[in-house]
Amino acid sequence: MDIEKEQAELPDVLEITDDISDISWMDYPVIAIFVALIGLVAAQFFTRYVLNDSLGWTEEVSRYFLVLLCFVGSITCVRKGSHIYLEFFYLFLPRWMIKPVAVSAEFITAFFFGWLGFLGMELAYKTKAQYMASVPLPKSLIYYTVTASCFLMAAIAFVRIIQLLRRDAHVIAAEKLDNFG
Incomplete structure (x- = not known):
């Protein structure tokens, strides 16, 4: 079969580009965490399988960096409005109802992240005397970073609410x- 014919039969997918114009200053910490996590996992792999003498601290620190990557990376998702949600429900709504539903969804998101932030503050306070098993650092450092990420996500969600309220309902719809063609 001809390659051009095979490509014509493939479904349309998102085009991958090297355009990085949508990167904000809020994305730099997640990039740094990701690069550090790659280095930690590479060091863990190298010492375990090449040197046959694993560094004990890399597994725990990698686990914490993965948690940080999740929460700090979620800031980017909230900023871009790309968190998972059931987008196809918009197909079943009247056009005039899409804006109130979108604003309500952002409000619920902001409330949820704010609530997580308050819970994170409580957890960080309770764990300030506990230290990581292999590194002499308090576990509360992780929880304070998660808490700050949750509060920043809530703030960004509130900014998105204001942006949605200022826009015309037809443009939002x-x-x-x-996205559905």
Whole structure:
């Protein structure tokens, strides 16, 4: 079969580009955490399988960096509005109802992240005397970073609410429905 014919039969997928114009200053910490995590896992792999003498601290620190990557990376998702949600429900709503539903969803998101932030403060306070098993650092450092990430996500969600309220309902509906062709 001809390659061009095979490619014509493939479904349309998102085009991958090297455009990084949507990177904000808020994305730099997650990039740094990701690079550090790659280095930690590479060091762990090298010492365990090449040197046959694993560094004991790399597994625990990698686990904590993965948690940080999740929460700090979620800031980018909230900023871009790309968190998982059931987008196809917009297809079943009248166009005039899409804006109130989108604002309500952002409000619920902001409330949820704010609530997580308050719970994170309580957890960080309770664990300030506990230390990591292999590194002499308090576990509360991780929890304070998660808490700060949750509060920043809540703040960004509130900014998104204000942006949605200022925009015309038809423009919001067109953007939400544009994803479905």
